[in-house]
Structures are given as C-alpha cells and as structure tokens.
Amino acid sequence: MSSFSRFTPLIQSLPATVPFIGPEAIERSRGLTVKARIGANENGFGPSPKAIAAMEQAARATWQYADPENYDLRVALAAHLGITPHQINVGGGIDELLGLIVRMVVLPGTPVVTSLGGYPTFNFQVAGFGGRLVTVPYKNDQEDLEGLLEAVKRENAPLVYLANPDNPMGSWHSAEEIVAFTKALPETTLLVLDEAYGETAPAGAIPSIESLIDLPNVIRTRTFSKAYGMAGSRVGYVISTPENASSFDKIRNHFGMNRIAVSAALAALDDKAYLEETLSRIKAARERIADIARANQLSPLRSATNFVAIDTGRDGAYSRAIVDGLMEEGVFIRMPGVAPLNRCIRVSVGPEADMMLFEEALPRVLKRLDQGSR
C-alpha cells in the first residue's frame, strides 16, 4: 500500500540485496566496534599528505560545484598515461562507472558474462538493468580466460567483465594473456577490464596503454580508491577510445563529482614518491598477512592486490566462522561469496597496528573454533 504502484516491472521485481554489508552496519547490528578495519580492500596507509592538504584547502570552496567536464583531472591523467584527455572519462569511483557501462549495453534479458564469485557490484548493476548473468567458474583461483571467451561466444554476449588483478582472490594474468584474450573477443563484445588494483600488480601484469587504446570494444576502469588510499573520495576513471569515452557524457551525472575529491585526486596523482612508498608498504603488509596465515597453518594465496586471500583448507561455513569470530575481536575482514572460493578468507593490508590485532586475534579465533567442533 505505501509503495508507488507504477514503478517499472523490473524495479518491482528486484530483490532488496546489497553488494556488500558495510562494517558500520555490522557494528550496529552486533553491538561491536571495529579496531582493525582490514576487510573492504581499503588502504589504511591513507592518502598522500599532499592530497590531505589539498582536501583541507578545498574545503572552503565546497560551495562551488566541481567543473562538470573534470578538465584538469582528465588532463593530468592523460599526461600520466600518455594519452589524450578525450580518451578518459571521470566518475564517482569504478562502481558508478560500472553502472553507466552496464546501462549503455544491457537491456532486460541481455546476457552478460563474468566470473562466478567475481565483483558483486558489477553483478548488482547487471541485475539492476535486467541483464542475465552468465557466470564462469574460476580455474585454479584465477578468472578463467578460456571459459569466459567460450561463454561470450556461446551466448553472443555484448558485455564481459574481467578484473586484472582479480578481486576477491588477488590473482592475476600476464599482460600478454590479457591482450590475447582481448584480441580473441568478438568485436561485438565489450570488455570491461577492471584495473582497480593495477598499481599494486607485479611488472608484466598490466597491458600497456597503447596495446589496447585503439580497441573500441575495451573499456579499462581505474580508481583512486586502492593504491592512492582514497576510497572515501570516490574518484574513478575509464580509459577507452574518444568515442566510447564521450558516450559517458550522454548519460553521466555531469555535476556529480565532489569538488574536494577532484582536488585531492590531482594532488595524489602528482605525488609519485608517496605512491611508491605506499606500494612498498602494501607489499610488506601482504607478506606480513601471509606470514600470519602460515603461522596458523593456513595457506596464503599469492596476491597482486592490496589484500591477501587465505585458504583455510576447509569450507565456506568455516571461513564464515573465522570472519564472524574475528569481528567479535574487533577485526573486520571479509570472504569470497561462493564455493570453492569461499574456502578462503580475505584480509586487506593495513598499518602494523592492524596487522598486530589480526595476528593476536586469529589464533584465538581458530582455537575457539577447534574447541567448538570437537
């Protein structure tokens, strides 16, 4: 009775699911307090001090809308990448850009290919436009390029999603494999190549900009949320052909960017030394997480990201119990959503204080679980 009666059939049919539950909601519902926030693949090393200074300086000017063309940021990104500003469009994080990409391609019933257990927010967007998700299982904890290609061809799908490096497993493919996959795709299939974790990947994992820039069926997505430590700022961008990049202008929220966030992104991009420093810290923290896992007889997976998937050697119920148990200790982590990936827990990097909390809590939680299962 108290819902409007003429929402579209699609909207009426959608479930009330969300891509992720935030740590704040868990705190509220369980009456707990997060002490180590290492579950959402945020980057607790934080943004560049120059970005923080830029934010503080921009606060007073927040009465002004941001430039709807995001000109300065596109120019800076173009210089950074060695392309033109016309090959870039900016949005409120990759999540928002994924919504726009899906909207540009998906009609009710359109088949869309992704990996089973891949990024939930992409799936949320596909469902939200009525697309039909076609999922391909991971292979050896990697997204299965052959399987994705086969599904694309079988379904004549106009859209396929691939994250490299991958979330939630932290795995990656080589640049050569990615380029070969891309070239093997039908021209009538658009690849969303999500490179949210591109900066943290090892050498040789990320295709050069030139190798893909002329392909009209590739859109690469990148962000300031991960390596740059600015998840709360919501700044992401797409790299594609000028024609594809400009198609976002037809439907995007032109006055949608936060002005302070844009200033911060400009400053962060300019502080290459801080990025290098952060990348070293992320690498060290990944090793730290892996060591903690091994010390508890768990098996860390290799990671190209700012988090580590840890194989518990058991099933999803066991992983869930670890996640819930750690949360009781104030340590917020997450886990993959589907089998067999959900035999793992997923721990994001963070400063040493967070690593110590994890190191202290994990054996306690595992011990409780072992005692409980006897």
Place this chain on the structure above:
Amino acid sequence: MSSFSRFTPLIQSLPATVPFIGPEAIERSRGLTVKARIGANENGFGPSPKAIAAMEQAARATWQYADPENYDLRVALAAHLGITPHQINVGGGIDELLGLIVRMVVLPGTPVVTSLGGYPTFNFQVAGFGGRLVTVPYKNDQEDLEGLLEAVKRENAPLVYLANPDNPMGSWHSAEEIVAFTKALPETTLLVLDEAYGETAPAGAIPSIESLIDLPNVIRTRTFSKAYGMAGSRVGYVISTPENASSFDKIRNHFGMNRIAVSAALAALDDKAYLEETLSRIKAARERIADIARANQLSPLRSATNFVAIDTGRDGAYSRAIVDGLMEEGVFIRMPGVAPLNRCIRVSVGPEADMMLFEEALPRVLKRLDQGSR
C-alpha cells in the same frame, strides 16, 4: 569505427548535449576569468565553519568508504524533520536522485510531465532513459499547476516534476496549493516535488512534512547544495514512504557517497544558527540584486530562492547578449533556456564583493548593447 558497435539503440540515439555548461568551460573556451561566480545558484556565503572543520578533520579518514547505509546522516535528518530514518534515502545531490527516480519509473516512450523551461537536468535524465517529455508552459512565470495536472491526466503519465520554489524563475506556490495539487493527482502518478530551495522560501510556501509523508505517490527531494552552501559536496536526500525510500536501495550506488561530504552534512545540519545567518544574507542579497536591476531599468521578479530572475523587457537574444557581455567582465550569470522565460537573466546571490562586480558591470554591458543596436 572507434565506438563500440553494440551500445543500446537508445544510447546510440542520444545527443551529446549536457544539462548546463560549467563556468570553467566558458573560461577555457573564451579565455576569460570569472571574478563573480553568481550564475549556477551556488551559495557564495559558503558552508558553516563547523562543516569546514568537519571536512578538514575527515580528510585523513578518506581512505575509508563512507557507511553505505548513510545511517548517521539519515538519523540526523529524521530528527531534523520529525520522521524516521526509513523515510529518507541519501544520494550524491538531487541530480543523482532524479536519475534514480526516473530509472524507477521511465521506460522508452513513457510520458513524463514537466514545465517548459523547468530544470534541465531532470529532462536530461528523462531523455537518458528514453522517456517522452510532455511540457507545460509557465503561467505568469510560475509553474502551471492546473496545466501540469491536465497534462498528467491526458497522457496518463506515471511521473511529473514540480519544483517549489521554482528554478529558473524563483517563483513559488503556497503550501496549500501544493498539497491540493498533490491530492488531485492520480495515485498512479508519482510527483517529484523538488524542494532544493525549500529553506530559502517564505513562510507558508513549503508543505509540512506530515501533510505529504503518507502519500506513496510523492517523493520530495532536498539538498545541502543551496542554503547550506555545499554544492561541491554533493549531498541530497529524498523524503517519502519507507517502501519508496527503500526502493532506492535496489538500484543506488551503495558505496557512492563521499565520506568527507557526509561528515560535512552532519555538521552543517547541526549548525542551525549559521543556517539562519545565511538565510538572512541570502534575503539581503536578493534585495541587493533587485535594487541593481531596478537601477538599470530592469524588472526583478520576486524570488523564494537564492537567485533572482530579472526581466530585461526584451527577448532571449537580448538576455543572451547581457549574459555574454557580463561574462566578458568576469561576471558569470545564467538565463532560462526557453521563451518566454528567456526574456529574463538569472543572477545568484553572493557576498557583497560579487554584488559590487555585478553592479559595476551591468550598466557598462547594457550601454554597450544599446550603442550596438543603434
């Protein structure tokens, strides 16, 4: 050749228009510098010092995503309005929320009613989802409630947009008129009641929250962009039934809010004294703009907003010449897009320094135009 070939027919058919050209783009294209930024209905009096302090303090925590449930802000808004948090949903400014509302109702060909010359961003969203805009001319520079109602019924339209107070004319209807209009609407028509300028309206113009809160076919939109002086922060919200408010959760970008902006909104909402001070300043600046208009033999319209529409007594070409001429002097203003509204120019309030620049530039521009036309 360099555009992906399988974007939806709708996307392919959309023109490359934008709702508004930003002042920064005009500066770039014409090689000019804005000295008085009084064209985008921003609020140059700026945000509360407490909001600025909150932004500065939140800058360091921008490595964290904002709470996807926006719980604290919804609780604060609910207390402010005397309703429950479930009757509120938060988004990145009213613009983003309008996009979601349109998406919830509009399919290709769906008739949508608005005023001819009303808010262009709403029209942009309707076009972006393939809706068919049905426009009703203003009547005495007010949105024509009878005409809108008639169009809704004639077209069996599921969606109608009404701004009260209105943009771009600054006019308003009484709360009684708005409530009567709302009650006269078919239950199968959703009213978007855009109250972006609600805080600056005179007593008696804004319906009480209670008067409309139980109607499933009404969604009210509000923002921190105008009276609160935080346009660049991008924080808006909707007020409706719990069921309608929760339907946004099915499709919104859950991790879309800027964390600093949410902190700032909380602080701004709490600083009622600063809001009162700002409202006095806005009122005084409206009078100042009206005085400047009259001193130049132009006719200011009464305004319930943070801007004043000024009747030039001539046509759209003349208004355009004034807008362009003022920009040459560094004074950025705008004008309505269609006749007969475009006989007016539209000047936003701002600090006295901006008012003085406008006061100095306007007679020079008018004089040049008069000389040119002889």
